[in-house]
Amino acid sequence: MTRIIGLISGTSVDGIDAALVDISGTDLDLKVELLAGQTYPYPAELRDSILAVCAGKAISMAELAALDDAIAFSFAQAAQNIQTAHQPAILIGSHGQTVYHRPPQSQGIGKPQSLGYTLQLGRGELIASLTGITTVSNFRVADIAIGGHGAPLVPRVDAFLLSHPEEARCIQNLGGIGNVAYIPPRRDNWLEKMRGWDTGPGNSLLDLAVEHLTNGAKKYDEDGKWAATGSPCQSLVEQWLQQDYFHLPPPKSTGRELFGVDYLNQCLKDAGPYQLSPADFLATLTELTAASVVHSYQTFLPQMPQRVFLCGGGSRNLYLKERLQSLLKTIPVLTTDEVGLSGDFKEAIAFAVLAYWRQLDIPGNLPSATGAPHEVLLGEIHPAEK
Numbered sequence: 543m544t545r546i547i548g549l550i551s552g553t554s555v556d557g558i559d560a561a562l563v564d565i566s567g568t569d570l571d572l573k574v575e576l577l578a579g580q581t582y583p584y585p586a587e588l589r590d591s592i593l594a595v596c597a598g599k600a601i602s603m604a605e606l607a608a609l610d611d612a613i614a615f616s617f618a619q620a621a622q623n624i625q626t627a628h629q630p631a632i633l634i635g636s637h638g639q640t641v642y643h644r645p646p647q648s649q650g651i652g653k654p655q656s657l658g659y660t661l662q663l664g665r666g667e668l669i670a671s672l673t674g675i676t677t678v679s680n681f682r683v684a685d686i687a688i689g690g691h692g693a694p695l696v697p698r699v700d701a702f703l704l705s706h707p708e709e710a711r712c713i714q715n716l717g718g719i720g721n722v723a724y725i726p727p728r729r730d731n732w733l734e735k736m737r738g739w740d741t742g743p744g745n746s747l748l749d750l751a752v753e754h755l756t757n758g759a760k761k762y763d764e765d766g767k768w769a770a771t772g773s774p775c776q777s778l779v780e781q782w783l784q785q786d787y788f789h790l791p792p793p794k795s796t797g798r799e800l801f802g803v804d805y806l807n808q809c810l811k812d813a814g815p816y817q818l819s820p821a822d823f824l825a826t827l828t829e830l831t832a833a834s835v836v837h838s839y840q841t842f843l844p845q846m847p848q849r850v851f852l853c854g855g856g857s858r859n860l861y862l863k864e865r866l867q868s869l870l871k872t873i874p875v876l877t878t879d880e881v882g883l884s885g886d887f888k889e890a891i892a893f894a895v896l897a898y899w900r901q902l903d904i905p906g907n908l909p910s911a912t913g914a915p916h917e918v919l920l921g922e923i924h925p926a927e928k
């Protein structure tokens with residue numbers, strides 16, 4: 543049994559998710575016990591700085607250095623806090639904070655794609671030094687270097703923690719950005735038949751809309767209560783679903799670079815002629831989120847899943863969950879908590895597993911999800927000073 547801390551702050555930038563886990567096994571025998579899970583909010587000023595950079599604000603190298611320091615210090619503090627009541631962990635898997643993601647771009651038929659690029663701040667070597675715990679970080683770049691998207695990375699972990707012998711399943715993360723792992727029944731060459739991609743907006747547009755509509759007083763639509771009092775404008779949903787990203791075949795990844803401030807401002811402009819109430823506008827964005835998820839299953843999966851399991855903060859948005867259930871009709875929509883895996887801390891758990899695999903020289907990417915030509919070791923190991 544290996545005790546590991548997984549750390550991630552995702553594209554919602556709502557705080558650092560920390561998971562303290564005991565891990566054993568390697569793949570089909572992989573077992574993870576969650577000993578403690580906690581979200582540590584960023585200091586407001588740091589969150590605002592991160593969101594500004596994610597929205598495209600130019601910063602100097604000195605500002606970049608200070609931002610990387612501040613994020614690494616916050617991650618190290620989260621690691622120290624999560625293990626106070628437990629035996630010390632021997633390893634940290636830290637995703638860091640994504641501040642920029644450029645997927646590989648098609649350059650035309652018969653031409654190779656351009657290379658992708660991704661940047662996560664909160665350098666692992668500083669976390670290792672501050673905590674005295676060997677830290678694995680920078681998980682995405684090895685997949686990108688061989689031509690992959692470097693995302694989504696959780697599908698390989700989902701495969702070994704959430705696959706089923708008879709049932710085809712979709713594991714749908716609803717974070718700032720939504721991403722799916724399609725897991726066929728665990729038989730024959732099931733791993734090669736797995737699929738995964740970023741479905742599009744998760745909570746990012748909803749959070750931005752709530753902040754806009756409340757002048758910053760609120761950060762998200764708690765339990766989806768506000769949107770539930772409105773009615774979606776189907777004409778706008780159909781118009782927005784025509785956009786390129788939703789028709790791009792996987793492998794594909796995205797971020798706030800697309801589904802961020804500028805996208806929301808365009809949605810607000812598009813909605814102008816319809817004179818929607820704030821609740822109607824939120825309901826319409828929620829419908830876009832749900833419809834983009836279901837549209838991607840109907841368009842890109844070899845078959846529809848028998849069940850869908852939600853995770854991520856958006857799985858607490860009961861109106862979004864109800865809209866997904868309505869669009870998926872007879873396919874049950876549950877959460878990963880109902881099959882024993884914390885929906886709140888699944889991503890942090892995933893990066894603990896990815897760090898565990900890195901130390902065992904086990905590849906962490908799923909080429910059918912990231913588009914990489916082959917498996918590759920993910921993450922850089924930063925030993926703590928003895």
Ligand SMILES: Nc1ncnc2c1ncn2[C@@H]1O[C@H](COP(=O)(O)OP(=O)(O)OP(=O)(O)O)[C@@H](O)[C@H]1O
Nearest residue numbers: 552553554717718719745762764765854855856858
């Ligand atoms: N009770 C709730 N009701 C509605 N939405 C919620 C609730 N709790 C959390 N959320 C949403 O979940 C978001 C945070 O989710 P999560 O931590 O999974 O995102 P993330 O990991 O940063 O994103 P990503 O997976 O894209 O990296 C919040 O910004 C909010 O929009």
Ligand SMILES: CC(=O)N[C@H]1[C@@H]2OC[C@@H](O2)[C@@H](O)[C@@H]1O[C@H](C)C(=O)O
Nearest residue numbers: 553640643693694695696719721889
């Ligand atoms: C570049 C980056 O941080 N991408 C995130 C983002 O947030 C959700 C989705 O887009 C996913 O592809 C990915 O994170 C999860 C943890 C992943 O790699 O599976």
